Amino acid sequence: MLSLLHVAVILPFVVGMLLSMLHRFFRKVHMGWAVLLVPVSLFVYFVSLISNVSERNTVSGLIPWIPSLDIGFNFYLDGLSLLLSLLITGIGILVVLYSIYYMDQKEALNRFYLYLLMFMGAMLGVVLSDNMIVLYGFWELTSITSFLLIAFHYKRKASTSGAQKSFLITVFGGFAMLAGFMLMYLMTGTFSIRATIADWGQIQENALFLPALVLILIGAFTKSAQFPFHIWLPDAMEAPTPVSAYLHSATMVKAGIYVVARFTPIFGGQGLWFWLVTGVGILTLCYGSFLAVKKNDLKAILAYSTISQLGLIMSLFGVGSAALYFGYGDSSAMYTVATTAALLHLFNHATFKAALFMVVGIVDHETGTRDIRKLGGLASFMPITFTVALIGSLAMAGIPPFNGFLSKELFFQAMVEITHLRIFGLGSWSILLPVLAWLASVFTLIYALIIAFKTFLGSTRSELPAEKMHEAPIGMLIPPVTLGILVIVFGLFPNLVAMTLIEPAMAAVLPQLLSGNERFDVHFSLWHGLTPELIMTVGVVALGVTLYKLLPKWRNLYEHYPQGLTINNMYHVVLDNLQHYARKWTEAYMNGSVRNYLVYIFSFTVALLVYAFFRSGENITWNFQGNAPFSFYEAVLLITLIAAAVSIPFAKNRLSAVIMTGAVGYLVTLLFVLFRAPDLALTQMIVETVSVALFLLCFYHLPELQRGKSSRRYLTVNGIVAIAVGIVMTFVALAASGTASLESISTFFLQEAYNSAGGKNVVNVLLVDFRGYDTLLEIMVLGVASLSIYSMINLNLEAKDLGARLKFRKKETTDENDVELDDKDDNTKKYGNREGTSSSWDTVPLQSNDVLLQTTTKVVVFIILTFALHLFFAGHHNPGGGFIGGLVTAAALVLIALAFSTDTIRKALPIDFRMLTSIGLAIALLTGAGSFLFGAPFLSQTFGYFELPLLGETELATAMLFDIGVYLAVLGVTMTIILQIGEDR
Incomplete structure (x- = not known):
């Protein structure tokens, strides 16, 4: 039956379509105010379910779709999906409110909000789906809607190029993930994620288990911009700022992380899962933080910072999966800190990163630039924006007392503790994990300081005169200020979310570590003593501030890396070559001749059927006897039908060919009548009537029929193909009537x-x-x-x-199509003179x-x-x-x-x-x-x-x-x- 969870997913789609059709009524009122009701309603609904989920009460809904294949709209809300749902709807409220003041009413707001609401519904479908196939459907829908959002300003080449890149990479990952889901089905006989988790111990020895693991991870890595699939995210910054704030803080980029967390109970105890998730995450963390310092565009800095932060969260889920190696018991308790840190930072990142994106949007909106080389001294003109930027940047860098400090400290703790493990081949090389984590955090602090200080402090370098620079409108400030307050509140009072959101989410990620009504002991504290991770934080601040001060002296190191070896350049080289050779290959056979296309189609069909006959010849029974007798009328009709069909190639003009083609269709109609198939006869008759009318309409736009002397090769090929098709289809009919395997x-x-x-x-x-x-x-x-x-x-x-x-299109000559055409059949002839009409197309009266x-x-x-x-x-x-x-x-x-x-x-x-x-x-x-x-x-x-x-x-x-x-x-x-x-x- 339809449940409230289904309504929550459907609501954004329905409202989006209705508002897009009624957009003309929003000429005086911004459409965003009506859109705002959707995330507000959904957020209130999910907040009301916090107590139910915390008490482990089941919230689910089931609607069968294809029961025979175990496919249905099975929605299930647990701690993990609740955490993501609150982020999707909560950040969605602030993004829509922000967009009301950011987006001009002259823009196509009906399209913008339709895409945004569809994306919101698709994301909710991803995090609520218990069925893998339905999850995949919503997964690809997020790729489609994000493509539309990124390419919203479709007249800009950079927008369409960025949208194309994100679409190609994420859809490629989606196909890989679908293949992984298919392998899971072959192992378990179900698409249910919960049922698969229940059988996880039965499938780990299956030969398909590891291939499924790798394929699912490819899908997760592409969506969450993990190395080397990260290249789509910086180009996606061409989207309007509200879109960037939404997609790249709380929603799309978190979808891949959600899949990793969701499938951790199935794959978490495997060494391959540990190394791939942890290794790719750490590599992405370091790579993103290192490149963020190089960028001069504020959005580009935030893009690479997002890549870096996503790598941090991904690596934590990888390290946390080691707890499942031990299973239920005290021996795994010390390793749950990584999963705790991952979920907490998942939440924290959404708050401070969305705030920073909105700050960058305000700077761009008010100054007309995002280039830090042209910015500076904005703090005196935008004190509120500067305050939010400072809070968000320091939280991202893990500086107390902001919420990012808590999850960063847990991150350091998890990386230090993993060095004590002696599983999955971990040895002395495990020391690299905390070292790389620490170095990446140093660069995180550097780019955080760049965002806050290079933009707002120092001398004013903006090209705008001082009298035109001012703070953003209050409506545009409310969302980032709200997020900044949340960053502080959850930093000072972190236990507000400890047992209500983080603990239930941990129970969903690591269910095997609990028994009965047990719960994880989740508790956060700003001061946790003089620990290795605190010492690491002090080191990060010391080295980070020093390198920031010396930035002009070492930043030119980035210029020495050859651009030709970048992954982004390799992507464009591969794509350009694919397009070039695909065009060449297409032009080789797509020469504009319909006759040639038919030869290709019929030849391939004949070859395929002949191969099928030889492949399964022993299983085919040819029916040469027992056929029903035919009457005199049927014989006459068949002879007439053949005569009409044969006469078409010999027609002297197009009108005769159209008439004979119609005659063939009507004779087939009579054949259906004789065989007592009135529905088919009616349909065939009307289709032929409309088709003949369509031919006659096209007749006005066709050139004169030019009949040259056809070459022998041309006629021979036509005859061979025609005879082969006739013979093969005859044998198909005989085989179909004689072979009955079912x-x-x-x-x-x-x-x-x-x-x-x-x-x-x-x-x-x-x-x-x-x-x-x-x-x-x-x-x-x-x-x-x-x-x-x-x-x-x-x-x-x-x-x-x-x-x-x-x-x-190649000229139809004897060299190409073996037909000699009149030289006067040129472009003017084709689109000017008509049979029986005047010489101007525009004056043809129908x-x-x-x-x-x-x-x-x-x-x-x-x-x-x-x-x-x-x-x-x-x-x-x-x-x-x-x-x-x-x-x-x-x-x-x-x-x-x-x-x-x-x-x-x-x-x-x-x-x-x-x-x-x-x-x-x-x-x-x-x-x-x-x-x-x-x-x-x-x-x-x-x-x-x-x-x-x-x-x-x-x-x-x-x-x-x-x-x-x-x-x-x-x-x-x-x-x-x-x-x-x-x-x-």
Whole structure:
């Protein structure tokens, strides 16, 4: 059944779509105020669950999706998912509030907030999903929405390039993670994360266990910008500052860390897991902190600082996983400090890093630059912003009394304690872990001081005059000030989150270390005595401040590293070469000849089928006997059909070819009638009618048919391919009718069509009930195709531009396509002169002057529309349905277009058929999702009999709602294509 957890995930998507459609009503009021209600509501909801989760009370919801594959929207809230949910919604509140004052109302706010809310919903789906496949779906949705957010200013090349880089890298990792999930399913037979954790001891010896481990980690490393996949994050800073503050402090970059934490109970006791997570984390920590000092752009400094901090958290989860090597007992208690530190810093990092991003946004907003070489002395103009920057920077550097100091001290403690371990091959080399951690912390302090002091202290170097420099508006200051206060509060009173958030999260990460109602003893203190980690902190401050003072003398060391060896440069070299060779390879076979494309397709199909025949020849039974007798009418029809098909290649003009093609389609319709398939006959007839009309519309835009002398090789290839296809498909039919490895399912559908779906028309029941998912995907494909056609036609390219853009198309000569064309068939000929039309495309009228046709149409069209409605409503029990009903309705409108003009349809029906397609798809999708309200799988249908006034006992089925969606989608798709091709352009 639908639970509040499901509502929490769905709410951002629903509100985002509604607000994007109603954005015109927000001309005087900033749309962000309405958006703000979403994270506020969700944050209040998750706060109300803190006590339940702390008491280990189960908060979950289950909606089956594909039960046979163990896939469902299974949401589960424990300490780890609660911690992330609070960060996603809590930081989301402040980011939306900040964006209200940061984003100008002249920008496309409907798109901005739609993407932002979709991203919020996707992140909640990631952290709440107990099903791996659903988790993966939301995981990829975060990649898509983050791509849209990063590329929000899509006219900037840097924005689109950064979005592309982040998308390619994170989606690559997502595919690897999906493969890991598949391997987990092969080992356990379930996609449930909780069920897999329960069986962790049974699968660790499986040969697929370690490959699954590596693949899942690749996905986590790419999303959390771990070395060497970190290169996408700096380029992602091209996103608007509210997006950067949200994605790179509390949400997207934390998704990979969440996956590592979530799967630690499964893989944590393995040496490979320990070394990969710890090693990659430490390397990323050092690399990010070292490069952050090099940067001059404030956002770039924060980007590399984020990479560094993510590496710190990742390394802590790796070290903490060593506790699972020992299992339940006191011997593992000393090693839980790493997991405690990881979870605490996960929380702390979100607070101070979001504050710093907002500070940088304020500086950029008020001064117009983020270059520290052009900034300085801003403290006197922006005292509040400077205060927040100082608090955030010192917290990031781990200076007391801020919250970052606590987690940094625990980080040092964990790295020191790991040197005492003698597992996973740890020996004297383990001393490198605390040493590298300490060195990285020194550079962390340096770039923290750069952010605070280089920007706000010293002399004013801003190009803006002093009278124009001022503090940000109060609305823009509230979010970073709130975060700065939280940094101080949780630094002075850290135990506010110790047992309420951190301890339940630890129980989710290390469940094997607890028994019964036991709890971890989580307690934080600012003063914990004179310890090695405190001495390390003093050393960090001493060396860090010294190096900061001497920064001009050693910073030029960065310039000596060859740029050609950077990972970022290697990425661009590989990408550029892939694009270059892919273009070359594509141009080699994509030469603009449709005939060649058909040869490729048919040849590959024949080769594949022949290979299949030889591969499984022993298992195939060829049916050469027992075929049903054919009648005289069938023989005549078949001969006529063959004659019509053969005559098409010999047509002298395109009109004859169109007519003969239509004849083939209508003859196939008669064949369906003879074989008693009325649904197929109706569909084929209307499809052929619309197709012929479409051909005739295209006819206006085609060049004159030029028939040259075809070469022998050209005809030979055509003949061989045609004969091969015919022979192979004949054998496919014989094999299909003779080989029956499984019992036919037709009997099941015949028996259950009425009992299970309430319909007597088995074909329609299959389309909207048993195989409704297929139909949904089909109308989605049709919708995409119609939008693609619409986009291509509306490019409105001039003939000369077309010639340049289609430069790769090779001239169809005997050398290439073995067909000699007339030299005059050039670009002007193609797009100027028409068969039977004037020489200008823009003056082609699509209308008829036939009075008889126009008069007849006025009557016939109502008969056709009535018939279409009959087909729609009768389809559940008799031939018909939404698909054929939509096609017949479209046929009526096409008749109007042919008899009068496309403008007549535009005036009589002022409908945006693209929007009609969207509405149809939405109705079909919502009908399928409506079954979730009743705890049934997606697209489950039901029916019942009701006493209605005047109608008496009437059957009502939810399948009719789905069929309405199909009807509208098909009508919208068909008319979008017809009108775009048929209009006078």
